[in-house]
Structures are given as C-alpha cells and as structure tokens.
Amino acid sequence: MDLGPSMAVTVEAIEDQAPAGAGRKKLGAGAWLAIGWIVGLGVLAVIAPWIGVPDPTETFPEYARSGPSAAHWLGNDGLGRDLAARIIYGTRASYIVGFGAVAFGLLIGGFLGLVVGFFRGRVDAIITPLMTVLLAIPQFVLALALVTVLATPQRAGETINPSVRLGVVVLGLGLVSIPILGRITRATTMAWSEREFVLAARAMGAKQFRIMFREVLPNVVPAMLSIALLGVGIAIVAEGGLALFGAGVQLPTPSWGNIIATDKDQLARSPHIILITSMVIFLTVMALNYLGDVVVERFDVRESVL
Amino acid sequence: MSAPHVVDGPAPTGLPGAGPLLEVRDVRTQFSSPRGKVRAVDGVSFTLDRGKTLGIVGESGSGKSVLSRSIMGLLPGNAERTGQILFEGRDVSDLDPEARRALWGPEMAMVFQDPMTALNPVLKVGRQITESLRLHLDMDKAEARETAVELLRAVRIPEPESRINAYPHEMSGGMRQRVVIAVALACGPKLLFADEPTTALDVTVQAQVLDLLAEQQRQRYMAMILVTHDLGVVAGRADDIAVMYAGRVVEKAPTRTLFSGMRMPYTEALLSAIPKLADPSHTRLNAIGGRPPDLVNPPAGCAFAPRCPYAKERCHQEQPVLTETAPGSGHFFACHYPVGSPENAEVADQLEAKRLMSIAPPPPPLLQGEGPEGGEV
Amino acid sequence: MGIAKKLGQLLATVLLVTLFSAFLLTLLPGDLADIIVPFGTDAQREQVREDLQLDAPFPVQYARWLGDFVRGDLGDFYNGPTSRRPVAETVKEALPKSLELMLWAQVIALVIAIPLGVMTAYKNGSKLDRFSGIAGFAMLAFPAFALGFVLQYFFGVRLGWLPTGGFVPASVSVSGHVKSMILPAITLAVAQIAIYMRLLRSDMIQTLQQDFILMAKAKGLSSRTVLFRHALRPSSLTLLTVAGLNIGTLIGGALVIEVVYNIPGMGLQMAKAIGGRQPIAFQSMVAIIAIFYVLVNFAVDLLYTVLDPRIRNASN
Numbered sequence: 001m002d003l004g005p006s007m008a009v010t011v012e013a014i015e016d017q018a019p020a021g022a023g024r025k026k027l028g029a030g031a032w033l034a035i036g037w038i039v040g041l042g043v044l045a046v047i048a049p050w051i052g053v054p055d056p057t058e059t060f061p062e063y064a065r066s067g068p069s070a071a072h073w074l075g076n077d078g079l080g081r082d083l084a085a086r087i088i089y090g091t092r093a094s095y096i097v098g099f100g101a102v103a104f105g106l107l108i109g110g111f112l113g114l115v116v117g118f119f120r121g122r123v124d125a126i127i128t129p130l131m132t133v134l135l136a137i138p139q140f141v142l143a144l145a146l147v148t149v150l151a152t153p154q155r156a157g158e159t160i161n162p163s164v165r166l167g168v169v170v171l172g173l174g175l176v177s178i179p180i181l182g183r184i185t186r187a188t189t190m191a192w193s194e195r196e197f198v199l200a201a202r203a204m205g206a207k208q209f210r211i212m213f214r215e216v217l218p219n220v221v222p223a224m225l226s227i228a229l230l231g232v233g234i235a236i237v238a239e240g241g242l243a244l245f246g247a248g249v250q251l252p253t254p255s256w257g258n259i260i261a262t263d264k265d266q267l268a269r270s271p272h273i274i275l276i277t278s279m280v281i282f283l284t285v286m287a288l289n290y291l292g293d294v295v296v297e298r299f300d301v302r303e304s305v306l
Numbered sequence: 307m308s309a310p311h312v313v314d315g316p317a318p319t320g321l322p323g324a325g326p327l328l329e330v331r332d333v334r335t336q337f338s339s340p341r342g343k344v345r346a347v348d349g350v351s352f353t354l355d356r357g358k359t360l361g362i363v364g365e366s367g368s369g370k371s372v373l374s375r376s377i378m379g380l381l382p383g384n385a386e387r388t389g390q391i392l393f394e395g396r397d398v399s400d401l402d403p404e405a406r407r408a409l410w411g412p413e414m415a416m417v418f419q420d421p422m423t424a425l426n427p428v429l430k431v432g433r434q435i436t437e438s439l440r441l442h443l444d445m446d447k448a449e450a451r452e453t454a455v456e457l458l459r460a461v462r463i464p465e466p467e468s469r470i471n472a473y474p475h476e477m478s479g480g481m482r483q484r485v486v487i488a489v490a491l492a493c494g495p496k497l498l499f500a501d502e503p504t505t506a507l508d509v510t511v512q513a514q515v516l517d518l519l520a521e522q523q524r525q526r527y528m529a530m531i532l533v534t535h536d537l538g539v540v541a542g543r544a545d546d547i548a549v550m551y552a553g554r555v556v557e558k559a560p561t562r563t564l565f566s567g568m569r570m571p572y573t574e575a576l577l578s579a580i581p582k583l584a585d586p587s588h589t590r591l592n593a594i595g596g597r598p599p600d601l602v603n604p605p606a607g608c609a610f611a612p613r614c615p616y617a618k619e620r621c622h623q624e625q626p627v628l629t630e631t632a633p634g635s636g637h638f639f640a641c642h643y644p645v646g647s648p649e650n651a652e653v654a655d656q657l658e659a660k661r662l663m664s665i666a667p668p669p670p671p672l673l674q675g676e677g678p679e680g681g682e683v
Numbered sequence: 684m685g686i687a688k689k690l691g692q693l694l695a696t697v698l699l700v701t702l703f704s705a706f707l708l709t710l711l712p713g714d715l716a717d718i719i720v721p722f723g724t725d726a727q728r729e730q731v732r733e734d735l736q737l738d739a740p741f742p743v744q745y746a747r748w749l750g751d752f753v754r755g756d757l758g759d760f761y762n763g764p765t766s767r768r769p770v771a772e773t774v775k776e777a778l779p780k781s782l783e784l785m786l787w788a789q790v791i792a793l794v795i796a797i798p799l800g801v802m803t804a805y806k807n808g809s810k811l812d813r814f815s816g817i818a819g820f821a822m823l824a825f826p827a828f829a830l831g832f833v834l835q836y837f838f839g840v841r842l843g844w845l846p847t848g849g850f851v852p853a854s855v856s857v858s859g860h861v862k863s864m865i866l867p868a869i870t871l872a873v874a875q876i877a878i879y880m881r882l883l884r885s886d887m888i889q890t891l892q893q894d895f896i897l898m899a900k901a902k903g904l905s906s907r908t909v910l911f912r913h914a915l916r917p918s919s920l921t922l923l924t925v926a927g928l929n930i931g932t933l934i935g936g937a938l939v940i941e942v943v944y945n946i947p948g949m950g951l952q953m954a955k956a957i958g959g960r961q962p963i964a965f966q967s968m969v970a971i972i973a974i975f976y977v978l979v980n981f982a983v984d985l986l987y988t989v990l991d992p993r994i995r996n997a998s999n
C-alpha cells in the first residue's frame with residue numbers, strides 16, 4: 001500500500017552525504033610526510049656513495065658495538081661497521097625485496113585475478129584450486145620453504161651468490177603474495193565487471209580483452225594499489241623474519257632484516273643496533289600502511305573487498 | 307497552538323494519574339548534520355487519553371518516526387530535543403537513561419516498521435520476548451517462557467510452544483511482525499507506538515496485523531499511536547488523526563470530522579493518494595507533485611506552498627498558525643486558504659475536472675450526451 | 684555443504700599440500716645425500732641414499748614419504764653422518780610449545796580486543812576511539828620480531844621483570860613457565876589485537892545501526908546487554924571468520940617469535956633444520972604445519988555453521 005514515487009521521495013540530502021574525506025582533492029600533511037619518508041630513504045640509499053656515507057662493510061674494530069658517536073651517528077654494529085651506513089645501504093636490499101616481491105606478485109597474481117574475475121567460468125575452475133593450495137600453507141612457512149630450497153648451496157661451507165639469494169628472496173615472497181593479490185584483484189574485477197558500462201561495452205560487441213584492459217582495469221587499480229602498499233610493508237618485514245632463520249638477504253650485503261638478525265645476541269650490550277633498525281622498519285611500514293589507507297579513502301575502495 | 311486541547315468527557319477518577327495518559331507540549335527535535343540543523347520535528351503538541359488511538363499521517367520524511375522516538379526518548383546521539391512530555395501527568399522529558407529504560411516495556415513500547423530487520427537474527431524469538439519479561443517483571447525462566455508462549459498465542463502464532471524456539475529467519479514476514487508485536491506487548495505497556503507496522507507486509511497480511519493490534523489494544527485498554535503515510539490505514543482505526551508535514555502538525559481532528567470536513571489542502575492531497583481498488587493504478591501516482599521541503603532551510607511561509615495548488619502570495623510569506631475551526635470542535639488546521647474557501651473555488655473545479663478525467667474511462671459514445679446532465683444531479 | 688564433502692576437500696587439500704612440499708625437494712640443486720650429510724664418507728652417503736630411496740622416481744619417493752608420514756614416521760634429523768634422531772620425536776616436543784604460544788596469544792588478543800572493539804564502536808568518535816585507532820595503527824605496523832626484541836630489552840634487560848628468553852616447562856616450575864611465556868605471547872598478540880579491534884569496531888558500528896538494536900534498546904535493556912548480547916553476537920561471526928583467516932599470520936608470527944625468544948617450538952626446530960641442512964626434516968615439519976593450518980580452517984568452518992543459526996538451518 002505504499003504511495004507512488006512522488007510521495008515516497010525522502011529528503012535524502014543527509015543520507016547522501018559522501019563520507020568525510022572521500023571527495024578531498026588534496027593530499028594531507030600525513031600523506032606527504034609518509035611519501036617523503038619512503039622516497040627520501042630510497043633516494044638516500046641510491047646516492048649514498050656520493051654523499052660521504054661510509055662503506056657498509058668497512059669495519060672499525062675499535063668502535064665495535066658502540067652506541068651513537070660523533071664519528072658514527074647511529075653507532076656501530078657488532079663487528080664495528082657503521083650502523084647508519086648499513087641501514088642506508090640496507091634500504092636498497094629491503095626496498096628491492098619489498099617492492100620487487102609485490103611487483104612480481106602483482107604482475108602474475110594481478111593478471112590472473114583480472115582474467116579470472118573477468119572471464120570466470122572455466123578459467124576460474126582451473127586457477128582457483130591452485131591458489132587454494134598455495135593458500136593452504138601459511139605464507140611465511142611457504143616463503144621460508146621456497147627460499148631454503150631454492151637457495152641451498154650444494155655443499156656446506158659454500159655460499160650462494162648474494163644477488164642470486166636476493167633474487168630468490170624476491171621470488172619466494174613474490175610467489176607467496178600471488179594468491180592474495182590475485183584474490184583481491186579477482187573480487188574487485190568481478191564487482192566492476194557487473195557495472196552497466198562494462199555490460200554495455202560487452203553488449204556492443206567490443207573485444208573482450210580490450211574491455212578488460214580499458215574499462216575494468218583502471219577501476220581495479222586503486223584496490224590493487226592499496227593492497228600493494230600494504231604488501232610492500234609485509235614483504236619488508238617478512239625478509240626480516242627470513243633473516244632470523246638465516247634465509248634472508250645474504251651477508252655481508254646489509255638488509256634491515258639481517259642487520260637485526262646478525263646482532264640479535266647483542267641486545268643486552270648494544271641495544272641501539274636493534275632498537276634503531278626496528279624503528280626504521282616500523283616507520284617505513286607505518287608510512288606504507290598509511291598511504292594504503294589514503295588510497296582506500298580517496299578512491300572509496302570498499303573495505304569488504306580488502 | 308501550544309495550548310493543550312481539553313479532554314472531552316469526565317476523566318476517570320480515582321485512578322493513579324487521572325487525566326490524559328500522554329501530553330506532548332511543543333516538542334521540537336533537531337539533528338545536527340554536516341549541512342546544518344535538520345528540523346525534523348518543529349513544535350508539536352497533542353494529548354492522548356487512555357485506550358485511545360491517535361493516527362499520525364504524513365509523507366515519508368515528514369517527521370512521524372522522529373516524533374514517536376522523541377516522545378519515547380529513543381533518539382540517536384546527534385539529536386537535540388526540547389519541549390515537554392507528560393506521561394500520566396509526570397514529566398518524562400528529561401529522565402536519566404536508567405529511569406527512561408524503566409519506562410520502556412512496562413509503560414511504553416514500540417512496534418517497528420520492518421519485521422525483517424527488527425528481530426535479532428541470531429537469537430531465538432522466545433529469548434527476544436522473555437528478556438524484557440525477566441528484566442522488568444522479574445519473572446523466572448519458566449514463568450517467562452510460559453508467558454512468552456501465551457503472548458505468541460495471543461498474536462495468533464500457530465503452535466507457539468514450538469515456535470518459541472525458532473529463529474526469526476524461519477518465519478514469514480507476517481509471522482515476524484506478530485513476534486515484534488508480542489515483544490512490544492510483553493510487559494503490558496500503557497502506550498504503544500506502532501510505526502508503520504504494516505508497510506513492509508503483503509497487502510493480505512496488513513489488515514490481519516492491523517486488526518490484531520486493534521484487538522489487543524481493546525483487550526488491554528492500551529493507548530496507541532499509529533504512524534502511517536496512508537490515510538486509508540487509520541481511517542477506521544484511529545480516534546483522532548494528526549496530519550504531519552515538514553515536522554509540524556498541519557491538521558488534527560477526530561477521525562470522522564477529518565474525513566468529512568478536511569480543511570488542509572495537504573490532507574486533501576493525501577486523501578486522493580489513497581489507492582482505491584476501483585481506480586486505475588496510475589491515478590494515485592500524480593497525487594502530489596514535487597518534494598517535501600528541505601528541513602535544514604525550510605521555506606519562509608507555509609511549508610506546503612511550493613506544492614500547494616491553492617497557494618497564493620500570502621502563503622509564501624506568512625506561516626499559517628494551527629487554529630481550531632470552532633471552539634471545542636477539536637478540529638485544528640494550519641492554512642490561509644483552507645479547502646472549500648471561496649478563493650479556491652476556481653482551482654478546485656479545475657482539479658476536480660482533472661481528477662475525473664484521469665479516473666473515468668473514455669465515455670462510450672452512447673452515453674456522451676448524458677454527461678452534463680449527470681453532472682447536474 | 685555436507686560435512687562429508689568438507690572432509691573430502693580437507694583431505695584433498697592436505698594431499699596437494701604435501702605433494703607440493705615434496706615436489707619442492709626435487710628442486711634442490713645437487714645430490715640430496717650431499718646436502719644431508721655433507722662431510723660423510725661415500726659409504727655413509729650411499730646409506731642415506733638407500734634409506735631415502737633417492738634414486739627412485741618422484742612418485743615412488745612421494746608415496747614412500749606419504750606412507751611413512753601416515754604411520755607417524757617423519758624421517759630422521761641427521762646430526763652428522765652417524766647420529767640421527769627421528770623428526771617425529773622432535774615434533775612431539777616442539778609442536779605443543781608452538782600451540783601453547785599461539786593459544787595464549789589468541790586469548791590475550793581476544794580478551795583485549797573484544798571489549799575495546801565494542802567500546803570504540805559504541806563510543807564512535809570519542810577520545811578512547813581515536814586513541815585506540817592510532818594505537819592500533821601503530822601496532823599493526825610494528826614488525827613482530829622487532830617488537831619481540833624491544834619488549835625483551837625493556838622488560839627483560841632493563842627492568843629485569845621477565846626472562847629475556849628460553850622456555851621453562853610447566854613441569855619444572857609453573858611460575859617460571861608462565862613468566863617465560865608472557866613476553867612471547869604478548870608480542871604475538873599485539874598485531875592480532877589491532878586486527879580484531881579494527882574489524883570488530885567497524886562491524887559493530889554497522890550492527891549498532893540495525894533496527895534490531897533499536898528494538899533491543901526499546902525493551903529497556905541496559906547498554907551492556909544491548910552491546911554484548913544483541914550486538915556482539917552477530918559480529919562475533921565476522922570475528923570468527925577473520926580469526927580463521929588470521930591463523931596463517933599467527934603461525935608465521937609464532938615461528939619467528941620462537942626464534943626471537945629462543946623457545947624450542949616448531950619455529951626453532953625449522954630454523955635448526957635449515958641451519959643443519961635437513962630438507963627432509965624441514966619438509967615434514969612444513970607438512971605438519973600446513974595440515975594443522977588446514978585443520979584449523981576446517982574447524983572454523985564447522986564452528987561457523989554451528990554458531991550461525993541461518994547457516995545451520997540451511998545445511999540441515
């Protein structure tokens with residue numbers, strides 16, 4: 001017994017108000033701070049050799065385990081290497097692992113998710129069970145297994161080439177991230193593929209792949225981006241975990257993870273090594289997470305998809 | 307307009323709180339919103355006697371629900387309410403939360419609009435009835451259970467002994483609304499708010515549920531505020547009807563009086579919006595064109611003016627005051643050019659002609675000549 | 684979905700997972716016997732090769748491993764060419780410690796996160812809400828192992844309140860046992876608290892806007908009853924789902940934290956297997972963990988069915 005449309009119009013203005021912040025065009029100070037931190041560290045790591053940062057492998061035995069000093073701002077590690085230098089150079093390995101693993105995962109997982117979400121049916125039936133198996137092993141355990149197996153030297157005492165090891169860590173963490181990134185891309189793609197403009201394009205007979213890349217992909221990107229930002233942080237932390245198992249970036253090349261792992265027994269005597277490095281990882285991950293949230297907010301990525 | 311209207315007849319004496327059960331004086335409720343203050347209820351007053359029914363009618367967004375919730379004290383955090391609410395002569399407008407909760411259940415209760423969402427999906431219906439019994443009436447488990455079964459029986463739920471263990475999703479919409487009513491009736495409230503209790507139900511079930519409410523009301527000598535946007539629903543069931551528009555009462559009268567001599571153009575429009583079975587289905591859709599006004603920046607004069615067919619210059623400038631047609635008639639309205647006043651005659655004729663055109667099927671050729679004569683009878 | 688079908692799926696997943704981890708071993712470069720007993724004599728190497736049937740084709744190797752595994756033989760941990768210890772024994776000692784750590788972490792996380800989640804949803808926008816939002820954000824960003832070291836340093840080294848690491852069995856000293864578990868469990872719980880709190884809050888905010896909450900209020904129930912009986916119950920289902928999804932993170936975190944706090948659980952044993960170059964032992968432990976993970980998810984699924992009347996009825 002409801003009334004006709006003209007009677008039933010509610011004053012919708014209040015309910016229709018977009019959530020605060022969604023429409024904001026400018027990035028806030030927090031976002032700039034986060035970007036500044038992440039980019040700044042990266043730049044520092046790249047230009048380190050030219051701005052007088054000491055060699056991260058050079059030891060100053062008389063400074064071993066000593067805290068911050070005039071000569072070594074952040075102090076020295078267990079072997080007397082300059083901690084600031086190790087952290088700055090360590091950024092290289094940690095960033096390569098973080099961004100590299102996610103880029104790898106996104107390339108494969110994102111593509112698979114897009115295809116499966118868009119075409120569904122048969123493709124879905126093949127790929128999803130595969131992903132299920134990958135998801136049935138805890139991520140960290142899987143990464144640990146992959147790195148261990150793929151980077152085991154043939155004989156004890158031999159060492160693996162550090163750049164091979166770095167590649168394996170990137171690959172291991174990247175493989176692990178495929179199902180997660182794939183699942184999210186798939187869900188988002190499915191949601192967007194139902195939209196009128198996509199259905200309309202399909203109905204008009206446009207080429208399927210063209211629709212997928214031109215109409216669907218641009219809308220899926222924000223969700224991918226936000227989860228990728230979180231993923232970079234997770235991968236950087238995971239490298240630290242791997243390093244504790246001796247499966248992180250190969251020494252003497254520094255990474256944030258192996259700086260901590262190497263001197264974990266120095267905690268009581270020289271806490272600065274672990275505390276300072278932890279703080280750097282913490283701030284970086286926080287910055288990445290914050291940017292991920294900003295993307296969610298600005299592009300109105302639904303939380304449920306994540 | 308804030309003068310409370312005098313109750314007819316002798317009030318029952320000797321009862322605690324003799325006099326009207328509920329007296330509402332100049333209640334205003336505002337919500338703070340990003341756009342500014344939303345004046346959802348803007349100065350409403352009325353009284354309600356024990357056992358009587360007041361129908362509150364108005365379009366969506368006119369403030370009916372907010373008014374009921376303001377009286378009950380069930381408003382969200384961003385709401386601000388002024389005015390007085392006297393329940394059995396006692397001022398309950400600014401009770402602390404504890405005292406207010408003591409009212410909810412045994413004194414006043416509410417039947418919600420949508421039975422599909424009003425019941426907790428993960429609790430058995432029995433539990434949802436017994437919890438207020440145990441809280442307010444101090445019943446033990448067995449007693450509460452027995453009472454709940456009786457309540458379910460009273461609202462005509464078949465096999466109440468087993469239904470008490472059912473979850474809401476196992477019941478149909480009509481059944482669920484009966485459960486919602488049972489929950490509201492559980493502690494024997496003196497005042498029941500029924501906020502569009504049947505809008506979400508099938509047409510066939512609507513009448514049953516409304517009849518059930520009326521029956522329970524009679525048996526329990528309970529007063530009821532029946533909120534609806536359909537004048538047809540309250541026609542045979544309310545003692546008085548208040549018509550709301552943009553947060554105000556724009557016309558109020560005993561039901562019979564209202565239907566026989568409505569004065570407010572808005573009420574008239576609402577009436578023509580009642581779907582009549584005989585009408586072709588499209589006729590009711592164009593009953594009132596336009597939208598209700600913005601409650602943040604309401605128009606200066608009569609709030610209905612932008613949509614009112616009789617609106618004149620004065621309506622846009624001066625807000626009409628709620629006045630009684632004749633002293634003691636109990637019929638109030640707020641309009642400068644009420645229905646039937648000479649200024650409206652011309653427009654009224656045009657409207658009537660239009661209405662007839664839209665209802666009447668194109669007359670068959672044979673009868674064409676009789677048209678005008680029929681009109682003169 | 685019927686229980687039988689779910690069980691079938693469970694079994695299939697476990698098979699696939701072990702097959703996958705066995706397959707991983709074939710990717711190892713060089714001779715497995717060389718890796719396991721690097722400094723052994725040729726004869727010893729030959730022995731290992733025979734023990735493990737390394738020359739047999741992959742399906743045979745897998746079938747053998749699976750057969751042993753089902754019978755509880757998880758292979759051996761070689762400490763040099765002559766001394767070896769059954770992995771099953773190691774697992775029997777290590778697994779309970781890891782489980783206990785995870786259990787405590789979950790308990791701590793839920794005990795803290797549930798009331799906080801409920802209160803922050805109820806007082807949405809309040810000081811408490813904003814503060815715990817920021818705190819949760821920071822907690823999520825703090826890597827578990829780094830947090831482990833930081834807590835170890837402050838509470839163990841500086842304040843000396845709690846041991847900096849190591850594991851004291853309850854049979855030796857109950858108070859020592861509890862003390863040795865406090866820091867690891869808290870470390871593991873911190874991120875979980877943030878996750879659960881955030882999730883419960885956003886879910887509860889939605890639940891609190893439901894009509895049935897208003898109706899519960901209109902019955903005159905106290906805020907506490909409304910919150911914990913009427914609002915938390917539906918939200919707890921979401922919480923359960925996330926707890927299930929979280930188990931993987933929890934397992935990974937537990938392994939790392941065992942290394943940080945030197946608790947001889949599965950994590951430390953796996954680290955030893957890696958350090959001692961024992962791929963077979965490592966694979967068996969990976970398989971155990973994966974099976975545990977799949978089982979927990981299965982249990983969560985079942986629990987979900989039991990807790991949500993809507994699903995329960997649908998499956999009957």
Ligand SMILES: Nc1ncnc2c1ncn2[C@@H]1O[C@H](COP(=O)(O)OP(=O)(O)OP(=O)(O)O)[C@@H](O)[C@H]1O
Nearest residue numbers: 011014337344346365366367368369370371372382
């Ligand atoms: N919590 C709130 N915050 C802000 N505005 C509100 C809130 N609740 C109601 N309103 C506004 O108050 C006005 C009156 O709403 P109300 O729900 O009372 O209308 P109604 O007459 O019951 O309509 P319906 O027939 O749709 O139930 C509407 O404009 C609505 O948008």
Ligand code: SF4
Nearest residue numbers: 608611614621641642
């Ligand atoms: S006052 Fe004027 S505009 Fe308002 S209802 Fe009466 S005639 Fe219409």
Ligand SMILES: [Mg+2]
Nearest residue numbers: 370371372501
């Ligand atoms: Mg309403």
